[in-house]
Amino acid sequence: MTAPFFDECLSVLKRTPAVLDALLRDLPEAWTAATEGPGTWSPYIVIGHLIHAERVDWMPRLAIILEYGQSRPFESFDREAQFRESHGKSLSSLLDEFGALRRGNLARLRALNLQPEQFELRGMHPALGPVTVRQLLATWTTHDLAHILQVSRVMAKRFKQEVGPWAEYLSVLK
């Protein structure tokens, strides 16, 4: 089961930059800066978050598991980092940055040539406790999809009033 699982993760992970590019690049700022209200994230903010995760979350955590196992807990992830790190950058440059980081990370992941038994190795999440390499890769993949979902939801909600009576048929607006 490991080979299909790993290929299924890669098949999603490698395409996420292109999905977000198709969805957001050169879109009017009314869409890309929209939020779901105070304290919620715009599509622009989401891309900065994905960049930060490429830098400090997935591959660094995998490296910690492979080198230290459960003896060294992961660093905590800063869910607000993108508010500093995206500052002054255009959405286009963030999309470029995300795509380049993802390509590099997947090249390094493939080069690790993980063996079936390595997917069951455990690391230590600082809040969640023991987690496996397999769970880390599944979470990386699911996290991509969750943020594609979030971006499309934020955008859809902009038109909550505009759709008039059709709101009744659009569960995303409820």
Added chain:
Amino acid sequence: MTAPFFDECLSVLKRTPAVLDALLRDLPEAWTAATEGPGTWSPYIVIGHLIHAERVDWMPRLAIILEYGQSRPFESFDREAQFRESHGKSLSSLLDEFGALRRGNLARLRALNLQPEQFELRGMHPALGPVTVRQLLATWTTHDLAHILQVSRVMAKRFKQEVGPWAEYLSVLK
């Protein structure tokens, strides 16, 4: 407000085929045939639904408003048509078909050269009652985003068990 509104609709409508292409084409069938349980739709089924809507929903309904106003209610939309119409077709061919239909529909929409007052014209929805051209265009746009959301949600849920303890952080899995 009409010019930005119309451009904002078009800016999303024209990119949806590319978004779904980036998300789904050549993806393992384990992803594209996944559902959220009995009676729910896979990504493959969603593309067939979008094709049917291109054929019989958005532009035909706009034409009815422009020609008949509220005097002729729209045809009811068949939400199950894709189960017949997609039969035997590959996902790649459905993505091609959706892209071609959307391009054609947007070319016809632009060619109508709708004037500001035409956005307020009313038609008659068979269940929802009076609706405007503006609401129809907003709904077309939001419907695209709602189905991108649905596809990413269906895919994310495949890994509900695989992510292990991280499920706690992934609200899409709840």
